[in-house]
Amino acid sequence: MGQSDSRVAHTIGNARRQEFVSRGFRPRDVFPHSLRFLPKAGPDGYKIAQRLVADLDADELWEVVLYADGEMLEEFPEEVFFDDDLVWHQQQFGLPGQVATANIVLRGDTLWSMVHVSDLVQRIGRRRDLKTRIENRFGGWHSMLLNGVLAFAAQSGATRIRLPRARLAMRHTDPKRTVRRELFERLYDRDPTRLYHVESDGEWWTLDLDRNRSRLVEPSRESSPVATVRTICVFHDLERALGHDDGRLPDQDWRRTLTRMLEVERALGLRVTYNVVGVLLDEVREQIASDGHCLAFHSFNHRIDDLEQLQACRRLDYRLKGYRPPRSVITPELADDRLLFHNFEWLASSQRSLGFTSPMMDRRLVRVPVAFDDFELYRSGTPFEDWEAEAVRTIAAREVAVFGLHDCYAHLWLDRYEPFLERVLAVGEARTVDELAAEVTLAAAV
Numbered sequence: 001m002g003q004s005d006s007r008v009a010h011t012i013g014n015a016r017r018q019e020f021v022s023r024g025f026r027p028r029d030v031f032p033h034s035l036r037f038l039p040k041a042g043p044d045g046y047k048i049a050q051r052l053v054a055d056l057d058a059d060e061l062w063e064v065v066l067y068a069d070g071e072m073l074e075e076f077p078e079e080v081f082f083d084d085d086l087v088w089h090q091q092q093f094g095l096p097g098q099v100a101t102a103n104i105v106l107r108g109d110t111l112w113s114m115v116h117v118s119d120l121v122q123r124i125g126r127r128r129d130l131k132t133r134i135e136n137r138f139g140g141w142h143s144m145l146l147n148g149v150l151a152f153a154a155q156s157g158a159t160r161i162r163l164p165r166a167r168l169a170m171r172h173t174d175p176k177r178t179v180r181r182e183l184f185e186r187l188y189d190r191d192p193t194r195l196y197h198v199e200s201d202g203e204w205w206t207l208d209l210d211r212n213r214s215r216l217v218e219p220s221r222e223s224s225p226v227a228t229v230r231t232i233c234v235f236h237d238l239e240r241a242l243g244h245d246d247g248r249l250p251d252q253d254w255r256r257t258l259t260r261m262l263e264v265e266r267a268l269g270l271r272v273t274y275n276v277v278g279v280l281l282d283e284v285r286e287q288i289a290s291d292g293h294c295l296a297f298h299s300f301n302h303r304i305d306d307l308e309q310l311q312a313c314r315r316l317d318y319r320l321k322g323y324r325p326p327r328s329v330i331t332p333e334l335a336d337d338r339l340l341f342h343n344f345e346w347l348a349s350s351q352r353s354l355g356f357t358s359p360m361m362d363r364r365l366v367r368v369p370v371a372f373d374d375f376e377l378y379r380s381g382t383p384f385e386d387w388e389a390e391a392v393r394t395i396a397a398r399e400v401a402v403f404g405l406h407d408c409y410a411h412l413w414l415d416r417y418e419p420f421l422e423r424v425l426a427v428g429e430a431r432t433v434d435e436l437a438a439e440v441t442l443a444a445a446v
Contacts, residue, residue: 005226008445010035010151010219014070019217020147024195029140032070033099035148035219036445037155038063040364042103043089046340048114048172052164053105058336058364062104064113064152066145068097072137076130086126087119090319093438100141102149111158113149115169116142116187142191150216153209155446161207163192168203230428232395233402233436234421235273235296235324235348236261237373238284241408242277242302243326248378250411257410258284262291264418268425273433275324275348275404277302278313294432296322296348307333310342321345322433324404328353328370336363346437348402359400359436361444366437371395373404377412384413388420396427400436 014032021027041049042063050056073096081087081096092098100118104111118141124134153161164172166188170179189205192198196212198205209216240254265272274288278300288295297320300312304326310333313323321344325334328350339347348368351357359368371394376382395401405413413420431439 005228005443006223007226007442008036008221008223010037010148010221011069012217012219016217023215023217025143026140029143031068031072031137031140031144033144034067034069035151036065036067036093036442037152038065038441039361039444039446040345040441041340042101042115043091043117044115044174044343045103046337046364047343048103049105049112050341051172052114052168053107053112056105058340060105060107061340061364062106062152063091064102064104064145064148065091065093065098066100066141066148067095068099068138073097075133075137080127080130081120083127084319086123088123088319089117089119090321093442094435095442099138100145102145104149104152106156106158109157109159110162111149111153111156111160112162114164114172116145118142118145122183142187143195146191146195147217148219150207150209150212151219154213154216154218159209161209162201163198163205163207164188165200165203165205228399230395230398231400231436232424232428232430233273233368233400233433234270234424234430235275235402235404235433237298237324237404237406238274238276238280239298239302239326239406239408240277240280242279244408249408252408252411254407257407257414258287260414261407261410261417262287264421265293266291267418268421270421270425270430271432272430273322275322278309278316281316294322294434296320296324296433298324299326302326304329304331307331309333310338310344314342318343321437322348324348336365339365345441346433348433357398359402359440361440366440368402368433368436371398371401371403374406374409374413378409384416388416388423391420392423392427395424401428402433402436
């Protein structure tokens with residue numbers, strides 16, 4: 001509680017504009033920005049890398065994230081950078097100004113940079129009131145991103161960069177997207193050949209870093225201290241009676257239970273995480289999301305013997321970041337490569353199942369250990385007062401405390417939910433699991 005942490009960023013301020021111009025960049029393309037080099041898979045990063053790079057290992061995956069800085073942010077309402085319809089891939093990690101990303105594979109002295117995307121610029125047509133200004137300010141996003149990729153390569157000791165040519169990038173784009181050939185040719189063919197000395201290698205461009213070092217504008221590496229407080233993550237596993245066939249659960253009005261949970265949280269100004277069984281998601285999503293809560297999956301149908309949960313979840317929603325397995329059982333389906341293939345960014349499970357007590361980035365996923373839940377109230381009949389006292393002691397004893405409550409056990413705690421939360425919130429600061437995962441990810445930046 002109150003310990004210091006730090007976050008690494010690589011920045012290029014407005015005063016360095018002329019450095020870009022002297023290296024062949026167009027003045028209109030340059031804007032002050034910062035970069036984060038994150039040890040994670042970008043959107044569809046694992047899936048596409050698996051197709052393009054032989055013998056892929058998850059620990060070779062990286063993401064370069066480009067943010068606008070300084071006075072550029074003051075021109076726009078902050079909410080535009082967190083508009084889920086606009087910034088579709090949601091790679092902000094809680095920071096304003098996110099403009100673009102690149103998916104990276106780093107292996108020895110070779111770096112592959114495969115998918116370059118700017119939701120902000122490419123989807124700004126949805127905000128006609130901001131379209132012209134966004135395009136004018138950030139139209140050069142790809143030039144700034146390419147420079148960031150070279151900077152990451154230089155920092156990482158890579159000497160060779162491979163960039164897909166347009167036809168290769170188009171072939172591996174989501175078939176549900178409308179592919180604009182001109183855009184792909186500009187991003188993947190014209191921009192690299194305009195800015196750098198590259199050689200054609202089949203369906204790839206190869207860029208020798210030493211030959212192009214004079215074209216690189218090196219960002220300044222900055223490490224900023226961040227004061228941390230005790231973090232508390234409350235989550236709900238929303239599953240109704242699924243998985244319970246022992247007849248011990250009383251009949252409950254599930255809609256009324258959820259409504260009361262939300263009322264209590266609204267009264268306290270609290271945002272929590274709802275891990276929802278997929279078959280229930282459409283029914284409850286709007287009600288939960290309207291209060292700003294975080295949504296994640298709690299499997300598709302709560303069946304541990306069904307090993308097609310991830311794919312079924314993704315047919316419902318492609319963007320929810322988190323997965324919480326039923327009963328904290330890590331089935332073979334939840335192997336790292338499968339979670340990454342299906343674009344999950346965090347996994348929350350019991351401390352027992354994960355083997356550690358603090359959240360961490362491991363194998364390109366944020367692992368979130370759950371300290372406790374309300375199962376003992378149900379299984380052992382523990383008196384609520386005893387359970388509550390132990391819960392508060394557990395939370396107060398750790399820097400990050402993640403714990404869960406089930407809607408199916410709400411009859412055991414719901415009438416005391418508000419005073420319980422008040423005791424909990426007196427101990428630390430609340431975060432959603434998405435927010436916690438973002439903080440862990442940023443702390444892992446290099």
